[in-house]
């Protein structure tokens with residue numbers, strides 16, 4: 586695959602962030618037109634589409650036998666190209682009239698994980714070509730997130746971004762528009778939910794309804810933050826007894842649940858250390874000065890930033906609207922405006938359309954893939 590430049594990204598008119606939890610689409614001139622759960626409900630007998638996005642998500646766990654809720658994206662990969670196409674086509678179709686959609690979809694840019702293999706890249710391209718894109722640019726998600734969170738990625742200095750997603754966190758050190766060192770760890774919002782669910786099942790023999798997990802861990806962690814030990818009260822949790830199947834309420838000490846999620850957090854800290862080890866000393870010095878920025882929905886996990894601060898000794902900042910950083914970064918690249926966020930540490934130099942000399946600074950982060958002509962269906 587050839588390397589592309591910021592210039593080719595500015596020719597794109599639509600940016601797509603295909604996430605395991607949510608699909609986000611930004612269209613030039615229209616803004617963020619889609620921010621919906623990555624879910625599709627289909628009739629298993631006829632194969633027809635019943636619902637997509639929010640409506641499909643609401644059906645999960647409550648469907649009769651003939652309806653299946655499919656999640657076409659997992660771990661940052663499109664795992665079901667046909668369903669992903671139908672989902673994107675419907676979600677965009679609800680927002681843009683047909684003619685405008687055809688024009689907008691011609692040139693698209695999409696995020697892929699920083700360690701995406703050729704199959705993963707191909708799947709992302711085929712998904713978008715199936716909804717009308719004739720040319721698809723690929724950008725590594727941590728680069729997009731770094732730009733979207735306002736980091737001065739095109740400068741000759743190190744910036745660290747943690748993209749905390751659904752089942753994984755991508756850690757990247759970026760300098761001169763490319764990733765210098767990176768790593769991925771299997772910690773995300775869902776991993777943490779599962780740790781809490783597993784703990785309640787093993788320790789208290791309690792099964793929680795799936796939609797109750799998030800409010801539960803937020804209630805547990807939000808009170809004092811991960812490991813801060815500020816909160817001392819107990820919490821009542823309702824669920825189903827594993828053995829009898831009957832409804833039951835148990836009283837839980839939040840501290841025990843914090844213990845349950847310590848293991849995935851330790852994995853994250855270990856990977857940060859590994860990435861730092863891979864960095865040249867000059868960049869590590871930059872990072873020691875500026876710290877790291879958390880992007881992705883799981884960055885909102887209460888107490889996560891404090892925990893990272895405490896264990897790494899580095900400054901940790903949660904980006905503004907962290908869940909939108911990747912798609913906002915793509916939007917900034919499309920508009921040729923890569924300016925640091927006002928809360929970023931660097932404001933003066935990168936003002937205006939900060940395409941660096943040669944504009945190849947993003948070459949390591951973006952690939953261009955021409956695709957055979959196809960029309961939006």
Ligand SMILES: Nc1ncnc2c1ncn2[C@@H]1O[C@H](COP(=O)(O)OP(=O)(O)OP(=O)(O)O)[C@@H](O)[C@H]1O
Nearest residue numbers: 604605606607661750751774775881882883885886
């Ligand atoms: N306020 C919050 N507190 C804790 N976790 C949250 C919060 N908001 C979102 N999350 C978690 O963030 C995750 C979704 O983040 P995001 O939208 O960045 O993922 P994604 O882009 O769809 O997935 P990925 O990039 O991993 O493919 C979910 O696991 C969700 O539970």
Ligand SMILES: [Mg+2]
Nearest residue numbers: 604605750911
């Ligand atoms: Mg994401």
